[in-house]
Amino acid sequence: MKTIKIIPFIAILITLTYSGFAQKQTSETLKVSGECGMCKKKIESAAKDAGATYAVWNKDSKELALRYDGQSTNSSKIQQKIADAGYDTPKFKATDEAYNKLEQCCQYDRTAAVKEKKETSEKMKMNCSEGKGSCCDKKAEQ
Numbered sequence: 001m002k003t004i005k006i007i008p009f010i011a012i013l014i015t016l017t018y019s020g021f022a023q024k025q026t027s028e029t030l031k032v033s034g035e036c037g038m039c040k041k042k043i044e045s046a047a048k049d050a051g052a053t054y055a056v057w058n059k060d061s062k063e064l065a066l067r068y069d070g071q072s073t074n075s076s077k078i079q080q081k082i083a084d085a086g087y088d089t090p091k092f093k094a095t096d097e098a099y100n101k102l103e104q105c106c107q108y109d110r111t112a113a114v115k116e117k118k119e120t121s122e123k124m125k126m127n128c129s130e131g132k133g134s135c136c137d138k139k140a141e142q
């Protein structure tokens with residue numbers, strides 16, 4: 001029975017791999033554009049999708065605190081994923097397509113942003129409350 005001999009070996013290998021993961025956590029803070037609680041959820045989940053073990057974005061400072069295992073992911077991968085979700089990062093800009101897909105209240109101030117959308121989003125921002133994404137729900141009611 002060869003398989004029985006292989007099992008302990010695999011168990012040791014898994015243990016070694018995981019203990020290695022725990023020790024190689026990289027911490028990083030990035031500026032990520034965004035507006036409200038809904039953006040927060042999307043930014044944080046995009047970062048986690050890209051392999052971040054910890055991702056907390058601050059709406060006021062626009063800073064995203066990250067922790068990740070440098071062996072399984074990296075800053076570029078995480079920033080790319082956030083940009084794909086429609087939010088600008090220092091390294092990657094969201095495509096216009098991704099940006100335009102955001103709810104209007106989530107369309108953060110972009111220097112080249114479409115002007116006519118600006119007025120509406122200004123109103124939306126006033127309704128925007130942290131964590132609930134209620135600004136985005138207001139849009140649906142109209």
Ligand SMILES: [Cu+2]
Binds near residue numbers: 040
């Ligand atoms: Cu938002």
